[in-house]
Amino acid sequence: MRSTSLHPVARLPEEWSASLAARGERSFTAKQVFHWIHRRGVLDPAAMTNLPARLREHLAAEGLGEVLTPERIHRSEDGTRKLLLRLRDGATIETVLLPAVSGPGSQAQLDADAAAGDDDEDDDEAGAAPRVRVTQCISTQVGCAMGCSFCASGVAGLKRHLGAEEIAGQVLLGRAMLEEGEELRNVVYMGMGEPLHNYEATARSLRLLTHPEGINLSTRRVTVSTSGLVPEIARLGADFGGQIALAISLHAADDATRSALMPINRKYPLDELLAALRAYPLPRRRRITIEYTLVAGQNDDPAEARRMAKLLRGLPVKINLIPMNPIEASSLGPPGQDRVAAFQEVLTQAGYSCFVRRRRGDDVSAACGQLVLLGARPKVRRAVG
Known part of the structure; x- marks a missing residue:
């Protein structure tokens, strides 16, 4: 595994397990971190309140944050x-x-x-709004x-x-x-x-x-x-x-x-x-x-x-x-x-x-084919034939 070279948001649970185990963290912390990021959508380590302070500091040092x-x-x-x-x-x-x-x-x-x-x-569930x-x-x-x-x-x-x-x-x-x-x-x-x-x-x-x-x-x-x-x-x-x-x-x-x-x-x-x-x-x-x-x-x-x-x-x-x-x-x-x-x-x-x-x-300009790179200078393409 190459978890240490991956951005924290790109890591899968098993990669979190490997990287955190190498730091001596408990096994369940990998799932906690992945849950915070991908289930709850929280990317600020300081807000991950059920993690040890040392781990939150480590995650911040690794670059975990808004991408x-x-x-x-x-x-x-x-x-x-x-x-x-x-x-x-x-x-x-x-x-x-x-x-x-x-x-x-x-x-x-x-x-x-x-x-x-x-x-x-x-x-949709029956009876649900x-x-x-x-x-x-x-x-x-x-x-x-x-x-x-x-x-x-x-x-x-x-x-x-x-x-x-x-x-x-x-x-x-x-x-x-x-x-x-x-x-x-x-x-x-x-x-x-x-x-x-x-x-x-x-x-x-x-x-x-x-x-x-x-x-x-x-x-x-x-x-x-x-x-x-x-x-x-x-x-x-x-x-x-x-x-x-x-x-x-x-x-x-x-x-x-x-x-x-x-x-x-x-x-x-x-x-x-x-x-x-x-x-x-x-x-x-x-x-x-x-x-x-x-x-x-x-x-x-x-x-x-x-x-x-x-x-x-x-x-x-x-x-x-x-x-x-x-x-x-x-x-x-x-x-x-x-x-x-x-x-x-x-x-x-x-x-x-x-x-x-x-x-x-x-x-x-949000329809199919209209998404454009900001600042791109268009070069007009003309009809063929």
Whole structure:
């Protein structure tokens, strides 16, 4: 174990056990420390009142404390909150809280559950007061290296990876900022950055967030979205037994169009990506979420929908269509509603569960594809062809 080289917030219980045992601490203190951090969300050692003073001093000396600070909160008219977070080195990232403002079973909740790959039925306790379910969209990198033409996060390129403590820390902070009656339901790795490009930190954060001694999120409530890093998809499936929900940013059904929109396709073309999806050890009754951003004049023709229906045949998937959210760095835009409806109809008639993602938080640039590195200077990307 390398617990001494890990940030305290990134340590798992067994790593706390090893590091504290080496100091002669009692065995149960490891669980106490992990509980304080990941169950109670307390990162100030001075507030960990059931720990010995000497241990609290040691934790402070090790650097245990807040890993990110909320600098600005943008509240959308639809209840979405976008948080601008400042990291210890001065860099900034964004995370988004998406409440289902109309309660369980509402269209807003269906939208949030679809975004999260949530196929489960309502499991609120019988007779309990209805809770507002919240989906949190978190970031894994400062910037992004993928360069997708419809996404603002990669405008300035990749600045650095986030540590596992910074990824999980977004959820600790987001949970602390929930409002009365809200419940953190889903966590989606769909913010700034490509999660599988930062695989080690992403995987560790998944273990932290789903650990039964911590927040204890169900793996069915956690979705990792990827632009298609084939080796890492296989690694995620092997490391977590397929239990982590997988979302694929597809955005085209032929290599030429996808490579124009998503440079990663030149390295991992569609045949390799589809082979990785077929090999993913998906549990029974679970589906892969296919994300498809509709870009006017680029990938919104019904013929492309027919190609996608053929491409995905035999895979357990559901499809989220996302009319492109405008970004400053691109002249591209969404198709009209009739075009969206026609695209959806082709896929529905082909037998797929196909949803159109409702735009949430776009008035504060918190919608899909709009999260951006603070201070990044946009270089306008123009339509292809």
